[in-house]
Amino acid sequence: MTRANQKVRGAMGAIWTQFRKDRMAVIGLIVIAVLVIGAVGAPWLAPFNPNEQFFDGLTLEGSPLPPSERFWFGTDTLGRDQFSRVLYGAGTSLVIGILANGAAVLIGTLLGVTAGYIRGAAGAAIMRFTDLMMAFPALLLGIALASLLKPSLFIVALVIALVNWVQIARVVYAQTLALSEREFVEAARAIGAGPWRILLRHLVPHLIPTVLVYGTLGIATTVLYEATLSFLGVGVQPPTPSWGKMIFESQSYYLTAPWLVFIPGAAILIVALAFNLVGDGLRDALDPTQRGRR
Amino acid sequence: MLIYLAKRLGASVVILLGVTVVTFCLTFLMPADPVAMIAGRNSTAETRELIRKQLGLDRPLIVQYTSYVTRLAQGDFGRSYARKTDVGDLIWSRLPATLLLMLGAIVAELLIGIPAGIYAATRRGKVSDKTMMTLSFVGVSAPQFVVGLSLLYVFAYMLGWLPLGGYGTFAHLILPALTLGIAGGGWYSRMMRSSMVDVLRQDYVRTARAKGVPEWRVVMKHALRNAILPIIAMIGLDIGIFMSGVVVVESVFGWPGIGQLMWQAIQAVDIPIIMGVTTVAAAFIIAGNLLADLTTPLVDPRIRLR
Helix, strand or coil: CCHHHHHHHHHHHHHHHHHHHCHHHHHHHHHHHHHHHHHHCHHHHCCCCCCCCCHHHECCCCCECCCCCCCCCCECCCCCEHHHHHHHHHHHHHHHHHHHHHHHHHHHHHHHHHHHHHCHHHHHHHHHHHHHHHCCCHHHHHHHHHHHHCCCHHHHHHHHHHHHHHHHHHHHHHHHHHHCCCHHHHHHHHCCCCHHHHHHHHHHHHHHHHHHHHHHHHHHHHHHHHHHHHHCCCCCCCCCCCHHHHHHHHHHHCCCCCHHHHHHHHHHHHHHHHHHHHHHHHHHHHCHHHCCCC | CHHHHHHHHHHHHHHHHHHHHHHHHHHCCCCCCHHHHHHCCCCCHHHHHHHHHHHCCCCCHHHHHHHHHHHHHCCCCCECCCCCCEHHHHHHHHHHHHHHHHHHHHHHHHHHHHHHHHHHHHCCCCHHHHHHHHHHHHHHHCCHHHHHHHHHHHHHHHCCCCCCCCCCCHHHHHHHHHHHHHHHHHHHHHHHHHHHHHHHCCHHHHHHHHHCCCHHHHHHHHHHHHHCHHHHHHHHHHHHHHHHHHHHHHHHHCCCCHHHHHHHHHHCCCHHHHHHHHHHHHHHHHHHHHHHHHHHHHHCCCCCCC
């Protein structure tokens, strides 16, 4: 094993030791693990086909059934098993959360680093563009984009990425700017390191904690954003199961069949909460000086 | 100060112009043809051509954009395609409801966030602090439409204390304002806590304690004044978050503001309304950001403007 490798393992170990102390963050991590297993294993774990409409899935008057031994989370307005649908919906939520947020983080980091390190006219142009994006109400822009692009899973992820990269770009920009003024960068330049070497070997490693923390917290935001778009009817389209969409479809029944709204709603809350807790735990573990702030 | 103000105002105008360019471009990506919508299904090709001319849609894009911005500057937002009324009038008539809702939400988030933050800061490291901070994340992580429907279910349907949506009295405002403000309350409680923890470490607080000032007085009088400053400075930034939130909250509660107007317009592909609301919302957000920048040094003179 090389020395560099040992150093990295030592750092990872220290981070894990810190992270483990935050009980809520560990619970969040466990919840995420359970969700991933549930989402990946949905075809085997789900008791029913999520799109199958049961003849006995509705009352004689045609109303959805409350939770029972056969239908754990009750049935929806079309007599489909809600537990199976919630299980399949986890995949949609996680895929969009990770895909859209990954793209947003990638765009934001690239633009932020470019603006902060290269500066000049290109940097100024990028930052003015982020200022412009900040002036748009994120959801209105997302609704407008989603409603004109005919949303599929991939399009919804793209729309969210296009709207959500701004925050991380600003954070990465500020940090790159501050880092490139530091002495170790000047020292690297003094011993003759080229701009690419300084960027990749000296600046980017310092940005990794920030990107990791914002990347994790961003998944929570993204999951909520997808749910909101779907709730407004401009998110992923059927038959793809989506928690927000399930609530959209049954919101007019929420007084008579509250399980149709509150079970998927709780699912959205739990996923977003889990990623927020893990992100918060990561922040503390990666930067002990910032503990308890925000 | 004046130079700074002028510079920031100038930058705001440029950003607002940028916003109009983006909204203008977006509307051309809309899948539905506004001419077909106005003319109806059974219209002839001649009628459609006439409407196209009346709307000015036959002219080059740059001419259309220039005339759009010129009219905007005069406060003319054009006419709604679907409602056949003046968009400016529509927006102005609905703006007070939205502003009232936002004001209610600001009150709600401060009423949640500040006491919760003080509570957690004074019990730093204890179980009650950890619980409070986890609860704050619950507030941040809850989708607004679920919060709204839950509040309606409990307080309007089960308990019957408050009306099931609608607009008019103070009772109508409580649940929508709470729904819009709950996430902000979560963030503010975290910010208030860290700000309070910082202030409680300062020398003057130690001096006050050494003098024998009771702890509640140290916290509520000596520390609170300084700890609350960063939060006051953030309020302007909430407008941006609220402008997104009102679309959801107004549609859940049937609140007749611009969020509901926007939502109905998107379903009807009513382009002038979409452009108008987005522009007005952006203007408010820019003003809010400016306000946040200007209040920061006002509440804390140690920060100097450049």
